[in-house]
Amino acid sequence: MATRWFGAPVQRSEDPRLLRGKGNYVDDIDLPGMLQAAVLRSPHAHARIVSIDSDPALSLPGVHLVITAADLGEVLEPSPLLIPHSALTQPRTQLPLALDEVHYVGQAVAFVVADDRYIAEDALELIDVEYEPLPVIHSLQVASADNAPLVHTDVPGNVAAHFIQNVGNPDSIFASATHSIHETMSIERGAAMPMECRGVLARWEAHESMLTCWISTQGPIPIRNGLSAIFHLPEHKVRVVAPDVGGGFGTKIMLFYPEEILTPFAAIKLGRPVKWIEDRRENFISSNQERGQTHEVEYAFDDQGVLLAVRDTFVHDTGAYTPYGIIVPIITACSLPGPYRLKHYYSEFTVLYTNKVPVSPYRGAGRPHAVFVMERIMDRIAKELNMDRCEVRSRNFIRPDEFPWDVGFVYQDGGPTKYDSGNYQLGLDKLKVLLDYDNFPKLQAEARAQGRFLGIGVGYYVEGTSIGPYEGGSVRVESDGRVFATTGVTSQGQAHATTFAQIVADQLGIHPSEVLLTEGDSQSFNWGVGTFASRAATVAGSALHLAAVKVREKAKQVAADLFEAAPEDIELVDGKVFVKDAPHRSLTLGQLAISANPLRYAYGENARQLMSMNLAGPRQGPALPAERGAPGLEATEFYSPPHASFASGVHGAIIDVDPKTGMVSFVKYVAIHDCGRVINPMVVEGQVHGGVAQGIGGAFYERLVYNEDGQIINASFMDYLLPTSAEIPSITVDHVETPSPLSPLGMKGAGEAGVIPVPALFASAIDDALSPFDLRVLEMPLHPCRVYELLKETQSI
Amino acid sequence: MQEQDETPTFSEVNLISVTVNGHLYERQVSVRMLLSDFLRHVLHLTGTHVGCEHGVCGCCTVLLNGEAVRSCLMLAVQSDGMALTTIEGMAGTNSELHPIQQAFQEKHGLQCGFCTPGIIMSVHAMLHENPNPTEEEIRHELSGNLCRCTGYQNIVEAVKLAAERLHASHMEVE
Ligand code: FES
Numbered sequence: 001m002a003t004r005w006f007g008a009p010v011q012r013s014e015d016p017r018l019l020r021g022k023g024n025y026v027d028d029i030d031l032p033g034m035l036q037a038a039v040l041r042s043p044h045a046h047a048r049i050v051s052i053d054s055d056p057a058l059s060l061p062g063v064h065l066v067i068t069a070a071d072l073g074e075v076l077e078p079s080p081l082l083i084p085h086s087a088l089t090q091p092r093t094q095l096p097l098a099l100d101e102v103h104y105v106g107q108a109v110a111f112v113v114a115d116d117r118y119i120a121e122d123a124l125e126l127i128d129v130e131y132e133p134l135p136v137i138h139s140l141q142v143a144s145a146d147n148a149p150l151v152h153t154d155v156p157g158n159v160a161a162h163f164i165q166n167v168g169n170p171d172s173i174f175a176s177a178t179h180s181i182h183e184t185m186s187i188e189r190g191a192a193m194p195m196e197c198r199g200v201l202a203r204w205e206a207h208e209s210m211l212t213c214w215i216s217t218q219g220p221i222p223i224r225n226g227l228s229a230i231f232h233l234p235e236h237k238v239r240v241v242a243p244d245v246g247g248g249f250g251t252k253i254m255l256f257y258p259e260e261i262l263t264p265f266a267a268i269k270l271g272r273p274v275k276w277i278e279d280r281r282e283n284f285i286s287s288n289q290e291r292g293q294t295h296e297v298e299y300a301f302d303d304q305g306v307l308l309a310v311r312d313t314f315v316h317d318t319g320a321y322t323p324y325g326i327i328v329p330i331i332t333a334c335s336l337p338g339p340y341r342l343k344h345y346y347s348e349f350t351v352l353y354t355n356k357v358p359v360s361p362y363r364g365a366g367r368p369h370a371v372f373v374m375e376r377i378m379d380r381i382a383k384e385l386n387m388d389r390c391e392v393r394s395r396n397f398i399r400p401d402e403f404p405w406d407v408g409f410v411y412q413d414g415g416p417t418k419y420d421s422g423n424y425q426l427g428l429d430k431l432k433v434l435l436d437y438d439n440f441p442k443l444q445a446e447a448r449a450q451g452r453f454l455g456i457g458v459g460y461y462v463e464g465t466s467i468g469p470y471e472g473g474s475v476r477v478e479s480d481g482r483v484f485a486t487t488g489v490t491s492q493g494q495a496h497a498t499t500f501a502q503i504v505a506d507q508l509g510i511h512p513s514e515v516l517l518t519e520g521d522s523q524s525f526n527w528g529v530g531t532f533a534s535r536a537a538t539v540a541g542s543a544l545h546l547a548a549v550k551v552r553e554k555a556k557q558v559a560a561d562l563f564e565a566a567p568e569d570i571e572l573v574d575g576k577v578f579v580k581d582a583p584h585r586s587l588t589l590g591q592l593a594i595s596a597n598p599l600r601y602a603y604g605e606n607a608r609q610l611m612s613m614n615l616a617g618p619r620q621g622p623a624l625p626a627e628r629g630a631p632g633l634e635a636t637e638f639y640s641p642p643h644a645s646f647a648s649g650v651h652g653a654i655i656d657v658d659p660k661t662g663m664v665s666f667v668k669y670v671a672i673h674d675c676g677r678v679i680n681p682m683v684v685e686g687q688v689h690g691g692v693a694q695g696i697g698g699a700f701y702e703r704l705v706y707n708e709d710g711q712i713i714n715a716s717f718m719d720y721l722l723p724t725s726a727e728i729p730s731i732t733v734d735h736v737e738t739p740s741p742l743s744p745l746g747m748k749g750a751g752e753a754g755v756i757p758v759p760a761l762f763a764s765a766i767d768d769a770l771s772p773f774d775l776r777v778l779e780m781p782l783h784p785c786r787v788y789e790l791l792k793e794t795q796s797i
Numbered sequence: 798m799q800e801q802d803e804t805p806t807f808s809e810v811n812l813i814s815v816t817v818n819g820h821l822y823e824r825q826v827s828v829r830m831l832l833s834d835f836l837r838h839v840l841h842l843t844g845t846h847v848g849c850e851h852g853v854c855g856c857c858t859v860l861l862n863g864e865a866v867r868s869c870l871m872l873a874v875q876s877d878g879m880a881l882t883t884i885e886g887m888a889g890t891n892s893e894l895h896p897i898q899q900a901f902q903e904k905h906g907l908q909c910g911f912c913t914p915g916i917i918m919s920v921h922a923m924l925h926e927n928p929n930p931t932e933e934e935i936r937h938e939l940s941g942n943l944c945r946c947t948g949y950q951n952i953v954e955a956v957k958l959a960a961e962r963l964h965a966s967h968m969e970v971e
């Protein structure tokens with residue numbers, strides 16, 4: 001029986017290198033003659049630039065170059081609008097350097113290149129910029145006020161976009177519904193905060209007109225395409241590599257962060273390698289952020305707890321620009337119905353500009369907001385009808401026999417929001433068992449008798465993953481038997497080198513350690529999009545699967561000729577290729593690779609062994625028969641999903657709230673997760689753990705606080721609190737597997753899931769813990785003071 | 798402008814000698830150079846990472862005379878005459894991983910790997926102090942190192958496993 005690697009908890013091949021400190025992150029690369037850059041950033045959230053004097057900086061010894069907008073020539077172009085949309089009537093994207101106005105604290109104003117970073121930062125202090133401050137929009141509330149000042153003078157009302165989607169007939173449902181409720185819910189900004197900040201290293205080799213950039217990015221190939229256009233270089237003369245990347249979480253895919261243009265610009269100009277590494281302060285004020293919505297939601301339901309209709313109107317904070325179009329609020333609108341049979345749904349959103357860091361997707365990407373709203377609705381229905389919260393959910397679930405289920409909205413990729421598979425009740429049942437849900441009331445009562453406030457909460461989500469347009473993969477067996485695989489996506493910790501190797505190994509009958517993966521290098525694979533939207537494993541993994549299938553077929557053909565057998569009788573098992581039932585006479589993949597390349601000159605041990613075997617000679621006719629195609633054991637395939645596939649999950653937690661301090665601690669946390677077929681459960685569980693930790697951060701610890709001047713007043717790890725090992729509980733993970741019918745291996749995405757339901761279940765658990773006080777949480781994130789304030793508010797009423 | 802005369806200029810360099818992973822290095826360094834930058838950019842020991850440069854994330858943790866310190870909070874000149882161990886010095890000269898590193902692989906205690914060297918160094922110091930920590934002690938001790946990928950659970954498991962194995966083999970964490 002051949003081993004099947006797909007589904008096994010194979011240990012990661014990337015670990016030994018990383019564990020020894022032999023990783024290769026951008027800042028670890030050191031090139032001869034390399035210079036270092038620093039960015040002068042706007043200290044104002046909104047101001048006119050009156051003048052810039054950079055001469056004193058330029059005369060500092062060790063400074064090689066100071067660039068302002070005026071020096072950029074034709075490179076001074078706004079970044080492309082990545083995803084246009086008809087509702088986005090006022091898109092704005094930023095220039096690599098601000099020209100006459102700055103729109104957020106942190107916007108790049110000048111770029112300095114010096115012998116080292118210390119001197120470059122000295123030089124920043126010598127650049128004299130005269131600003132004329134302008135009125136600042138620091139919140140959604142201010143942005144939407146009548147006669148509000150304008151973030152962009154030519155954008156009336158600060159409205160970037162306004163979009164309505166509707167299914168069914170919600171108005172008539174509301175007119176006749178027994179119960180309807182209106183509430184306001186909001187979720188504030190947070191940030192991805194990967195441990196490695198961004199970074200760019202650029203090298204220009206004049207002798208071959210070749211630009212190479214190493215960038216801490218999730219999407220090197222689109223960046224390569226863009227840089228080739230900007231610098232008028234053929235695509236094959238621009239190589240963009242994402243080396244080891246220390247976490248991304250969405251914030252590292254953006255076309256373009258200014259430094260991704262400025263660093264190569266400087267390298268070309270100076271003819272020397274230039275490196276720019278973002279520091280943490282810069283990361284707080286210049287790497288894209290997310291969350292930031294306020295929802296006005298109305299919902300109608302019947303006496304049985306069945307949700308009949310929802311009307312949701314929300315405002316979305318896009319910051320100073322719309323680099324990603326309106327992807328985030330579209331995902332929010334499409335994710336709101338979740339696992340429920342919502343047939344009458346009106347969604348309207350307005351995207352507003354603010355003088356804040358631009359917004360693009362951060363792990364979860366609009367979904368935690370949507371799930372928060374919908375799950376708050378479910379909890380409220382339960383409360384109004386005095387029903388169990390899980391029971392209300394059960395009554396509203398889409399049933400397993402109702403798939404495919406079409407929500408009726410157009411999803412972020414332009415395709416339908418059509419759920420491909422799922423079993424929501426099964427997930428909830430598993431959760432209840434692992435949480436010991438039915439016994440909780442007893443536990444809660446006992447705790448209360450001792451003056452402790454325990455609460456239980458659940459949060460269910462459905463997540464559109466694995467979106468197109470496509471990814472590709474290439475698999476090649478070399479003459480020494482090693483298998484090289486490559487694809488256009490990147491890894492920021494997702495273990496592709498291991499999981500993709502598992503997929504390829506299954507087809508070729510070898511051990512995953514014999515598959516060497518190269519990814520994130522535009523010179524290694526020319527086509528691709530990137531790692532985001534929980535798509536890489538499914539989309540690139542499927543492409544590599546298809547390529548490996550092709551290589552297997554070709555291996556069978558070649559072996560069939562050599563053994564004078566039929567291709568369908570050839571087997572590939574444990575690194576050997578042989579005719580079925582005759583394993584004693586076998587070839588290795590390396591030997592087969594040599595035979596597949598009809599050269600006269602073959603080298604190495606495999607070639608010598610081949611010569612000594614008594615195999616059939618070449619067939620008559622051309623050395624490469626037409627049906628064989630190209631030489632070698634190699635294939636490239638692409639996979640393009642018909643539309644998104646929809647993963648789902650439900651998390652539940654028991655928490656302990658101290659009403660005297662507002663402090664919350666976790667007693668138990670359970671996550672049930674359905675991402676279809678799982679390539680490597682160890683890796684998927686790791687993704688869930690990490691997502692939950694980020695979710696807990698976003699629910700209770702992390703909140704970016706902008707003051708009225710648009711300054712982030714907690715822009716350091718001292719003040720913006722990432723949760724530590726002391727705050728994050730142990731998480732019990734279990735799986736439901738409803739394979740996706742859309743992709744060849746039945747996978748769905750898993751990367752973002754963990755984070756999505758956490759704010760919802762956290763609110764649910766707090767309400768429950770503090771039910772004697774009749775509290776209802778309608779905002780996220782909370783923090784101990786805020787819990788305490790909410791309690792005080794209920795008591796003063 | 799006057800006080801500038803008294804403060805050392807940034808171009809001032811000092812000769813320091815530091816032992817790192819058993820090798821003695823003598824280098825001229827600028828007085829303002831951080832120890833983390835010295836390790837990374839002068840000695841090219843890039844396994845020590847920098848995640849915040851303000852002493853919170855712990856990515857830059859190294860052992861200084863056996864104690865875990867944050868190399869971003871020290872100047873290189875302050876390490877003159879001292880002995881440092883960085884992640885590159887953990888596995889020793891043979892090809893095997895240190896039991897702590899091994900446990901991190903087996904328990905999937907790393908994803909992107911950026912926080913990992915700092916965490917391994919902290920764990921090394923922790924297990925030296927307390928060879929038999931409880932889960933609570935581990936979680937408390939690790940709270941000086943941020944990890945954005947793993948949610949800490951598998952790191953905690955890895956530390957437990959490493960402690961067990963080191964204990965069983967009577968191997969002291971030196
Ligand atoms: S880099 Fe030293 S603690 Fe963060």
Ligand code: FES
Nearest residue numbers: 908912944945946
């Ligand atoms: S593994 Fe990525 S930060 Fe810890």
